Amino acid sequence: MNKSIFWVMLVGVVGLLSACSSGLEDTSQRYIENENKVIQYGKANNLTLTKEANSGTYYAVTTPNTSGRSPKETELVKVFYTYRKLDGTLLDSTTSVPLGFPYYTYNTILNIPVALLKEGEKGVFIFPETSQYTEPTILSIELISTRNETEQIGEFVQSKFAGLNVNSTSTGLQYVITKSNSTGELVKTGxxxxxxxxxxxLFPTKKRDSNGFYVYNEQFDAGSFSFVLGQGSTVAGFEESVSKLKVGDKGNFVFPSSLGYSKTGSLDNSTGAYTIPPYSPLNFEIEVTAVK
Incomplete structure (x- = not known):
């Protein structure tokens, strides 16, 4: 079983370690009662539930696809889901846009169903308790797709650069020049x-807008700045991209995470959310406006 299963901090695993004796008894009793609620819910809704031993999650694969592909660590998985309490209270959900995230690269409750589903499958996953809720919660989820970085970039290039002259380098950078200035000065190191x-x-992520509402958007940054080419002040893929341009040129570039933020990603410390998730290929539209 995938080790991401251990990431759900059920009270029976984490909370008990710091509880006092009477607290242990109260917590244990509550957990047992919650499990009974889960079992009764399954019976009432004609769900044949299986208990996953390591996490204590109860689940049923409601739409199987035995020939489907199983996700691998760091692959981009896309899912539709609804997360709620057993009484139907909505806690979270996707909209018409699926949520994409790199599987098993950071702690998320979604790692559990992804570990137990294949591409094209749907399932119901019920958690007696989690670190956030001391009552049962239920996740209805569909695993739409799973793609490694090479596949992500290939699909992006095929879709976005269709019919264009695509250039490739040995590092994995692929790009098209969208505006060319034949008299522009060449960009040089230093x-x-x-x-x-x-x-x-290469995929939309879920974030909050200025009004606090959830939106899905691929863009993580935009602006203008100056830097000395070749001094490593930006990620390698960005520097290599700029080196392919002249003053007045504009290009569209895509490169793997090895040339970007790799396995660490870029974390917004103020929100605790990733601006750039780990193992994410990046796409930049760049125009060189001046050199000196």
């Missing part, structure tokens, strides 16, 4: 280069 850019993931 020069201070000024660029405008837009940075995007």
């Amino acid at each position: 020069q201070t280069v000024t660029v405008t850019y837009t940075g995007k993931l």
Whole structure:
């Protein structure tokens, strides 16, 4: 069983370690009562539930696809889901846009169903308790797809660069020049280069807008800045991309996470959410406006 199963901090695993004796008894009794609620829910809804031994999660695969592909660690998985309490109270859900995230790269309750589903399958997963809720919660989920980085980039290039002259380098960078200035000055290592850019993931991520509402958006950054080319002040993929341009040129570039933020990603410490998830290929639209 995938070790991500251990990541759900059920009270029976984590909470008991710090509880006092009477607290242990209270927590244990509550957990037993919650399990009984889960079992009764399954019976009432004609669900044949299986208990996953390590996490204590009860689940049923409601739409099987035995020939489907199983996700591998770090692959981008896309899911639709609804998360609620047993009484139907909605806690979280996707909209018409699936949620994409790199499987088993950080702690999320979604790792549990992904570990137990194949591509194209749907399932119901019931947690007697989690670190956030001391009552049962239920996750209805569909695993739409799973793609490694090579596949993600290949599908992106095929879709976004269709019919265009695509250039490739030995590092894995792929790009098209969308605006060319034949008289522009070549960009050279050691020069201070000024660029405008837009940075995007290859898939939309769930985030809150300025009004606090959830939206799905690929873009993680945009703006302009100056830097000395060749001094490592930006990620390697960005520097290599800029080196392919002249002043006045504009290009669309895509590169693997090995040239970007690799296994660490980029974390927004103020929100605790990833601006760029680990193992994410990146797409940049870049225009060089000046060099000196």
